[in-house]
Amino acid sequence: MAESLFTSTSAAAHQTSSCILQLDGVSKGFPGQQQLVLSEIQFRLPKGDLLGIVGPSGCGKTTLLRTIAGFEQPDAGRIIIGDRVVAGAGQWIPPEQRGVGLVFQDFALFPHLDVLANVMFGLRPTGVNGLRPTGVNGLRPTGVNGLRKVNGSQWAEGTAQGARERAYEVLRLVGLEEFARRYPHELSGGQQQRVALARALAPNPSLILLDEPLSNLDVQVRHYLREEIRRILKETQTSAIFVTHDQEEALCLSDWVAVMRQGRIEQWGSPEEIYRDPATRFVAEFITQANFLACKRQDQGWQAENLLRIPTQVLKAPLDPELHRGELMVRQEDLQLYPDPTGEITIRDRQFLGREYRYCLISDAGKELHALTREVLPIGSRVQIAVEEARLFPVHEAVQQVASR
Numbered sequence: 363m364a365e366s367l368f369t370s371t372s373a374a375a376h377q378t379s380s381c382i383l384q385l386d387g388v389s390k391g392f393p394g395q396q397q398l399v400l401s402e403i404q405f406r407l408p409k410g411d412l413l414g415i416v417g418p419s420g421c422g423k424t425t426l427l428r429t430i431a432g433f434e435q436p437d438a439g440r441i442i443i444g445d446r447v448v449a450g451a452g453q454w455i456p457p458e459q460r461g462v463g464l465v466f467q468d469f470a471l472f473p474h475l476d477v478l479a480n481v482m483f484g485l486r487p488t489g490v491n492g493l494r495p496t497g498v499n500g501l502r503p504t505g506v507n508g509l510r511k512v513n514g515s516q517w518a519e520g521t522a523q524g525a526r527e528r529a530y531e532v533l534r535l536v537g538l539e540e541f542a543r544r545y546p547h548e549l550s551g552g553q554q555q556r557v558a559l560a561r562a563l564a565p566n567p568s569l570i571l572l573d574e575p576l577s578n579l580d581v582q583v584r585h586y587l588r589e590e591i592r593r594i595l596k597e598t599q600t601s602a603i604f605v606t607h608d609q610e611e612a613l614c615l616s617d618w619v620a621v622m623r624q625g626r627i628e629q630w631g632s633p634e635e636i637y638r639d640p641a642t643r644f645v646a647e648f649i650t651q652a653n654f655l656a657c658k659r660q661d662q663g664w665q666a667e668n669l670l671r672i673p674t675q676v677l678k679a680p681l682d683p684e685l686h687r688g689e690l691m692v693r694q695e696d697l698q699l700y701p702d703p704t705g706e707i708t709i710r711d712r713q714f715l716g717r718e719y720r721y722c723l724i725s726d727a728g729k730e731l732h733a734l735t736r737e738v739l740p741i742g743s744r745v746q747i748a749v750e751e752a753r754l755f756p757v758h759e760a761v762q763q764v765a766s767r
C-alpha cells in the first residue's frame with residue numbers, strides 16, 4: 363500500500379480520488395541558499411489519515427508545512443488539496459481559502475480572549491483557521507490583514523449563535539466544555555493545546571497541520587495528549603499532518619510516516635514499515651535506537667565485529683551477492699543474551715523499565731551495545747549474544763553517511 367501512495371509523478375496524477383492532499387514534485391529554495399530546502403516532494407495522503415513528518419533539524423519539515431498551508435510558494439511542482447489545485451500549474455489559492463486548520467507548538471491562543479472566544483475566532487468568516495495572533499516564529503503567516511482586530515461585534519447577528527454552538531461542540535469533543543469561560547493563563551499547557559486544536563477543528567477543515575504540537579509539554583502530558591489528538595482526529599475523520607522531531611511520537615500518532623532528510627523524503631511508509639524495514643541507514647539510525655555493527659561476509663553468513671556470526675536467514679533484506687561488507691542493524695529487542703563466563707561481552711548497566719530491562723553491554727574491544735529483554739542478568743557478568751533479526755545496509759552508504767556529517 364505504501365508504494366501505491368508514494369508514487370512517481372505520472373502515476374500520482376491519476377490517483378486523486380480518495381486523497382485529501384497530493385504533492386507532485388514540489389521544490390522550494392530560498393535566496394542565498396545553495397541547496398533546495400524542498401526537493402521534488404511527492405506523496406498522496408488518503409482522506410482521514412494522519413501523516414507524521416520527522417527528520418533532523420533543518421531538513422525542511424516546517425517549510426513543507428508552510429508550503430502546504432500557503433505561506434510559502436513552491437518554485438516547482440503542484441499541490442492539490444481535495445480536488446483543488448492550490449499551488450502550481452498556474453494556480454494560487456491563498457492560505458485563508460485552502461480550508462486548512464493550523465495548530466502551533468506554542469498554542470498561540472489570544473491571551474485576552476476566553477476559551478470560547480478563542481475557539482469562535484477560528485469560525486470568523488474571514489479568518490484562517492487557527493492563525494496565530496502574535497509574531498512568534500514558525501508557521502506565522504505574515505501579511506494577513508485584520509487578524510488582531512478581534513471582538514465579538516465582528517459577528518453578523520444570527521451567525522454568532524451558530525458559532526457559539528459550534529464552539530461548544532468542539533470544546534465538548536476535546537473535553538473542555540466547562541472551561542469555556544476561562545482565560546488561557548488559567549489553563550494548563552495540555553489544556554491550552556486542546557483549545558488550540560478545538561479552534562483549528564471548529565470550521566471543520568478538510569486538513570489540519572500541526573507544527574510540533576506537543577513539544578512544549580512535559581512528557582506525561584505529551585503521552586496522554588498524543589492519544590487524545592489521534593482519537594479526536596479519527597473521531598472527526600479529519601486528515602492531519604504533524605511535524606515532530608520525536609520519532610516515537612510520529613510512530614504512535616500516525617497512519618503514515620515520512621522521514622525527511624535534506625529537503626527530500628527519504629522514506630514513506632506505515633509506522634511498522636519504517637520501524638521494521640528502514641530503507642536506508644539514515645532512516646534506521648534516525649528512527650530506531652538500534653545497534654549498528656560493521657560486518658563482512660564469511661562463508662554463508664556474516665561476521666559482525668568479531669562479536670556475532672549472523673546466519674543469512676536472520677537477515678531481513680535479500681542478500682546482494684556483490685555485497686561483501688556492510689553494516690548490520692540489530693534492534694535492541696532482537697538481541698539475545700546468554701550468560702557465559704567466557705563470553706566477550708560484559709553487562710555494564712541495567713535499567714528497569716517496568717515490563718523489561720534495558721541492558722548496556724560493552725565488548726572487550728570497547729564496542730557498546732544495547733539490549734531489551736525480560737531476563738534478569740547481573741551487572742558485571744559476562745554474556746554471549748545472538749540475534750533474532752537483522753537488517754544489512756551496504757557499507758558504501760554508511761561511509762557516505764559519515765562523510766556528510
Ligand SMILES: Nc1ncnc2c1ncn2[C@@H]1O[C@H](COP(=O)(O)OP(=O)(O)OP(=O)(O)O)[C@@H](O)[C@H]1O
Nearest residue numbers: 392393395399418419420421422423424425426607
Ligand atoms: N524564510 C527563510 N529564508 C531563508 N532560509 C530559510 C527560511 N525558512 C527556512 N529556511 C532554511 O530552510 C532550511 C529548512 O528549515 P525548516 O525550518 O523547514 O527546517 P525544520 O526541518 O523544520 O527544522 P527544525 O526541526 O529545526 O524546526 C533551514 O536551513 C532554514 O535555515
